Amino acid sequence: MYIGNQFCVFLSIFLYISGCLGENYDIDDSLGLGQTFDGIGGLSGGGATSRLLVNYEEPYQSQILDYLFKPKFGASLQILKVEIGGDAQTTDGTEPSHMHYEDDENYFRGYEWWLMVEAKKRNPNITLIGLPWAFPGWVGNGKNWPYDFPDITASYVVAWIHGAKKYHDLDIDYIGIWNEKSFNVKYIKLLRYLLDKRGLEKVKIIASDDLWEPITSAVFADKELYDAIEVLGVHYPGTKTVPRALKTGKKLWSSEDYSTFNDNVGGGCWARILNQNYVNGKMTATISWNLVASYYENLPFGRDGIMTANEPWSGNYVVESPVWTTAHTTQFTEPGWTYLQTVGHFTHGGSYVALTDQRGNLSIITETMTHDHSVCIRPPLRPYNVTVQNVTFNLKGTFAFISQLDVWHSKFDFKTDKTVLFQKLDPVKVIGGSFSIELDVDEIYTFTTITNGQRGTYPDPPPSAPFPKSYRDDFNVSGNFSEAPNFADQTGVFEYFTNLTDPGPHVFTLRQVVTQRPITWAADADQTISVIGDYAWHDVMVSCDVYMEAVQTGGVFIAARVDRGGGVIRSTRGVFFWVYADGTYKITNDLRGLAVLAKGSAGTRARTWYTLTLRVQGNYASADLNGYSLWKNAVLLNPLHGWVAIGTSSFQLAQFDNFVIEAE
Ligand SMILES: *[C@@H]1O[C@H](CO)[C@@H](O)[C@H](O)[C@H]1NC(C)=O
Ligand SMILES: *[C@@H]1O[C@H](CO)[C@@H](O)[C@H](O)[C@H]1NC(C)=O
Ligand SMILES: *[C@@H]1O[C@H](CO)[C@@H](O)[C@H](O)[C@H]1NC(C)=O
Ligand SMILES: *[C@@H]1O[C@H](CO)[C@@H](O)[C@H](O)[C@H]1NC(C)=O
Numbered sequence: 001m002y003i004g005n006q007f008c009v010f011l012s013i014f015l016y017i018s019g020c021l022g023e024n025y026d027i028d029d030s031l032g033l034g035q036t037f038d039g040i041g042g043l044s045g046g047g048a049t050s051r052l053l054v055n056y057e058e059p060y061q062s063q064i065l066d067y068l069f070k071p072k073f074g075a076s077l078q079i080l081k082v083e084i085g086g087d088a089q090t091t092d093g094t095e096p097s098h099m100h101y102e103d104d105e106n107y108f109r110g111y112e113w114w115l116m117v118e119a120k121k122r123n124p125n126i127t128l129i130g131l132p133w134a135f136p137g138w139v140g141n142g143k144n145w146p147y148d149f150p151d152i153t154a155s156y157v158v159a160w161i162h163g164a165k166k167y168h169d170l171d172i173d174y175i176g177i178w179n180e181k182s183f184n185v186k187y188i189k190l191l192r193y194l195l196d197k198r199g200l201e202k203v204k205i206i207a208s209d210d211l212w213e214p215i216t217s218a219v220f221a222d223k224e225l226y227d228a229i230e231v232l233g234v235h236y237p238g239t240k241t242v243p244r245a246l247k248t249g250k251k252l253w254s255s256e257d258y259s260t261f262n263d264n265v266g267g268g269c270w271a272r273i274l275n276q277n278y279v280n281g282k283m284t285a286t287i288s289w290n291l292v293a294s295y296y297e298n299l300p301f302g303r304d305g306i307m308t309a310n311e312p313w314s315g316n317y318v319v320e321s322p323v324w325t326t327a328h329t330t331q332f333t334e335p336g337w338t339y340l341q342t343v344g345h346f347t348h349g350g351s352y353v354a355l356t357d358q359r360g361n362l363s364i365i366t367e368t369m370t371h372d373h374s375v376c377i378r379p380p381l382r383p384y385n386v387t388v389q390n391v392t393f394n395l396k397g398t399f400a401f402i403s404q405l406d407v408w409h410s411k412f413d414f415k416t417d418k419t420v421l422f423q424k425l426d427p428v429k430v431i432g433g434s435f436s437i438e439l440d441v442d443e444i445y446t447f448t449t450i451t452n453g454q455r456g457t458y459p460d461p462p463p464s465a466p467f468p469k470s471y472r473d474d475f476n477v478s479g480n481f482s483e484a485p486n487f488a489d490q491t492g493v494f495e496y497f498t499n500l501t502d503p504g505p506h507v508f509t510l511r512q513v514v515t516q517r518p519i520t521w522a523a524d525a526d527q528t529i530s531v532i533g534d535y536a537w538h539d540v541m542v543s544c545d546v547y548m549e550a551v552q553t554g555g556v557f558i559a560a561r562v563d564r565g566g567g568v569i570r571s572t573r574g575v576f577f578w579v580y581a582d583g584t585y586k587i588t589n590d591l592r593g594l595a596v597l598a599k600g601s602a603g604t605r606a607r608t609w610y611t612l613t614l615r616v617q618g619n620y621a622s623a624d625l626n627g628y629s630l631w632k633n634a635v636l637l638n639p640l641h642g643w644v645a646i647g648t649s650s651f652q653l654a655q656f657d658n659f660v661i662e663a664e
């Protein structure tokens with residue numbers, strides 16, 4: 001609420017009443033400027049976090065993309081960071097590599113290419129970043145380590161950057177090393193050398209997407225390394241930097257942050273760190289993990305995205321509060337603007353930043369988020385107090401003659417649900433270079449000379465609905481994506497496959513293509529597995545045609561009540577029905593295949609199609625092979641519910657067709 005400015009001045013001069021004007025804060029560029037602002041972004045991947053977005057139908061898919069990327073509409077993101085798929089589990093699934101094998105290259109797999117193209121369509125200025133989490137096994141020559149052959153790893157990464165340009169006309173601006181893992185000095189130098197040699201001088205290196213140390217010490221110790229790196233990127237810095245990092249003179253970025261459930265506390269977390277990453281840590285870019293929660297909610301870190309779009313089958317999506325928190329900064333700045341030195345904390349809690357385009361424009365963003373309404377997932381947040389307060393901003397230097405500012409306001413209300421997000425208020429008059437305002441708790445304001453901010457809106461999407469109980473896929477589509485709708489690979493990669501020499505009914509199939517354990521980021525299973533459906537399903541029939549290509553070691557499964565995904569995929573339980581190329585079958589209670597419920601002879605072999613059917617009802621389960629019962633009414637105690645899945649017994653080629661689910 002605005003305060004009668006003149007009246008207050010009168011009172012304070014003549015009656016000396018403190019607390020009327022409140023505290024004064026100068027906004028001044030005459031003393032010099034702060035750091036260059038590099039933008040606010042979202043991270044797709046790390047891993048498979050945009051998996052379900054690509055399966056949305058129009059107009060919903062375009063609407064979601066507009067809320068994320070369209071300038072002056074919603075989040076209006078300034079940076080898009082994507083995972084360079086490495087065929088391995090990287091938190092909520094696996095993302096396919098552009099080179100599954102040493103002699104393989106394909107720049108149309110997965111959805112990150114598509115996403116970058118869609119983001120660029122909306123905002124040609126968006127900054128693009130690529131970062132590997134994992135690598136195909138051949139990059140390490142079978143060892144779980146990417147630095148033994150640094151020239152191979154660097155060529156692999158450079159190939160991805162070239163592919164982006166050649167096939168999608170995308171210029172990658174920044175490239176990272178190895179997400180949250182060790183860096184290697186020789187590798188970083190080699191990567192820089194190779195980028196320069198292959199005409200990619202403009203692609204800058206971020207290191208090391210982990211903690212402030214040891215990368216900070218490493219750049220001090222080595223001039224060539226210092227020159228090779230453009231940005232020190234850290235993860236979850238808790239708004240703090242270390243003095244040594246500041247002394248490097250490098251750009252400091254929070255290159256992964258947020259990771260918080262996207263309710264209003266999540267929106268508050270995001271508001272607090274967007275301001276305070278600069279105020280406390282002089283970080284000039286902040287990137288949200290993740291961009292959009294487009295993965296099954298029961299996978300790890302469900303709904304930790306700027307918005308939620310995890311129901312392609314219904315079309316439902318939710319524009320969550322972090323979208324509008326982001327808009328408070330992104331709609332009124334551009335990368336290349338400069339922070340003022342006059343940024344800081346308010347006396348009674350909260351913070352403010354001010355940025356300018358150095359051509360007279362000014363945007364001030366304030367946040368007064370209370371502790372409990374802005375806790376992020378990590379690191380721990382020390383207690384602090386915020387109370388309602390009057391503040392006066394005194395505009396000086398270039399800004400002394402500004403006469404009014406546009407005002408955008410959000411207030412999180414946790415008591416009565418009267419939350420307002422990104423509302424345009426009447427402009428504030430700046431009188432004699434000053435304006436005053438009463439800041440309540442849990443508010444965000446933007447005061448700005450930029451007059452074309454906009455709260456974008458579309459009609460409500462269709463209502464939320466559960467995954468269809470009756471579902472089938474014959475994989476006969478040759479679409480723009482390599483993966484079949486709604487399948488969420490958790491180890492291995494399952495791709496559409498066309499066998500033009502097959503005269504029969506299995507020309508179009510889904511094929512597991514990873515044949516060697518990748519250089520992992522998480523603890524991938526030793527089996528491959530892709531999950532689909534509703535985590536709440538208990539009674540379900542699943543049927544699928546299967547084809548083992550591995551003659552000696554072939555083994556495939558279908559499963560129900562699969563209770564875990566993501567980084568804990570190794571310990572997943574469920575009911576797994578396996579057949580093997582050696583002529584046996586097995587029913588197990590776990591993916592590892594150790595808890596055997598039944599086993600026997602099935603007469604199965606490689607390079608023959610079989611139809612597997614698994615029925616789970618109450619405490620009973622049964623399995624059929626080609627319509628004949630192998631196993632019946634066995635007692636099954638848990639898990640009680642979970643997804644449906646398909647997979648293989650090791651990293652091997654196998655195909656799937658005519659997939660059917662009937663759930664109750
Ligand atoms: C892209 O950046 C240029 C230079 O800052 C600016 O003039 C232009 O408006 C920007 N375009 C969009 C779509 O934001
Ligand atoms: C502010 O930015 C706008 C473009 O958004 C530009 O037209 C204007 O000249 C800039 N300067 C001032 C003082 O508003
Ligand atoms: C916050 O305020 C309460 C009540 O006034 C006080 O007891 C507490 O010490 C304060 N906490 C901090 C961190 O200042
Ligand atoms: C802020 O100033 C207004 C107007 O003088 C006054 O009514 C209000 O009580 C003040 N608020 C605080 C928290 O001091």
Ligand SMILES: *[C@@H]1O[C@H](CO)[C@@H](O)[C@H](O)[C@H]1NC(C)=O
Pocket residue numbers: 478479480
């Ligand atoms: C594939 O993408 C193109 C161009 O983006 C589009 O016109 C076409 O409809 C898409 N095809 C499918 C099957 O989605």
Ligand SMILES: *[C@@H]1O[C@H](CO)[C@@H](O)[C@H](O)[C@H]1NC(C)=O
Pocket residue numbers: 499500501502503504607
């Ligand atoms: C393709 O189909 C032919 C004919 O059925 C078969 O011999 C061949 O093994 C199939 N290839 C693959 C990779 O499945």
Ligand SMILES: *[C@@H]1O[C@H](CO)[C@@H](O)[C@H](O)[C@H]1NC(C)=O
Pocket residue numbers: 474476504505506507508509
């Ligand atoms: C799907 O493709 C198979 C060949 O793989 C063909 O036999 C079948 O008829 C197709 N199904 C439909 C619905 O077109």
